[in-house]
Amino acid sequence: MSEIEDIPPRSVDHARIEKAVREILLAIGEDPDRDGLQQTPARVARAYEEQFAGLDQKPGDVLTTSFEADHEEMVLVKDIELYSTCEHHLVPFYGVAHVGYIPGADGRITGLSKLARLVDVYARRPQVQERLTGQVADAIMDSLDPRGVIVVVEAEHLCMSMRGIRKPGAKTVTSAVRGAFRASDRTRAEAMSLILDRR
Numbered sequence: 001m002s003e004i005e006d007i008p009p010r011s012v013d014h015a016r017i018e019k020a021v022r023e024i025l026l027a028i029g030e031d032p033d034r035d036g037l038q039q040t041p042a043r044v045a046r047a048y049e050e051q052f053a054g055l056d057q058k059p060g061d062v063l064t065t066s067f068e069a070d071h072e073e074m075v076l077v078k079d080i081e082l083y084s085t086c087e088h089h090l091v092p093f094y095g096v097a098h099v100g101y102i103p104g105a106d107g108r109i110t111g112l113s114k115l116a117r118l119v120d121v122y123a124r125r126p127q128v129q130e131r132l133t134g135q136v137a138d139a140i141m142d143s144l145d146p147r148g149v150i151v152v153v154e155a156e157h158l159c160m161s162m163r164g165i166r167k168p169g170a171k172t173v174t175s176a177v178r179g180a181f182r183a184s185d186r187t188r189a190e191a192m193s194l195i196l197d198r199r
């Protein structure tokens, strides 16, 4: 492999971010050339590359395995830590996602870690919590063809804690239910009781 092919693709334009961050520092009255800030534009570019890496990814990139397991009952992965970026203020919102599904008639399941990877794909984008929640649910519906999916996200938005209304600790809870979880109150209630069980 040539040296050029070894360089991983860059999903963000580093030079452009660096220029913009320098402008922001000037605009807030800072000196971008002072010792502590000299490397900041480059650091922000690297951080954004990581924070927004999901823009480059598709659900199929992470939902790579599915197994024949003949399992037709609910699978639920709880308390998947998530860090995302509020698209209104570009500050973090963070919390946990709970992702459950009931395999389809073919009984195929996916790797548990793949559900957490899927959360990351959509969290690492400029987001609103509602869209993130729905996108995770829809991606599982599309790729696994399960009987149903439930996704619940609980998060604190720093745009509500550190600025603006300044209500630290306020939690936003969003849910997306598809298929059996939407059609059956009992199925949804069973999932919610497992999600809320804090033991």
Ligand SMILES: Nc1nc2c(ncn2[C@@H]2O[C@H](COP(=O)(O)OP(=O)(O)OP(=O)(O)O)[C@@H](O)[C@H]2O)c(=O)[nH]1
Pocket (backbone or CB within 6 Å): 086, 087, 088, 127, 128, 129, 130, 157, 159, 160, 164, 165
């Ligand atoms: N629905 C939804 N709203 C969000 C999310 N993240 C941030 N917001 C809200 O987006 C809104 C943006 O409101 P604007 O009035 O345009 O902006 P703003 O003047 O900065 O609003 P304040 O935060 O109230 O100061 C705020 O009410 C935020 O709380 C999210 O994930 N979902």
Ligand SMILES: [Zn+2]
Pocket (backbone or CB within 6 Å): 086, 087, 088, 089, 090, 091, 157, 159, 160
């Ligand atoms: Zn915000």
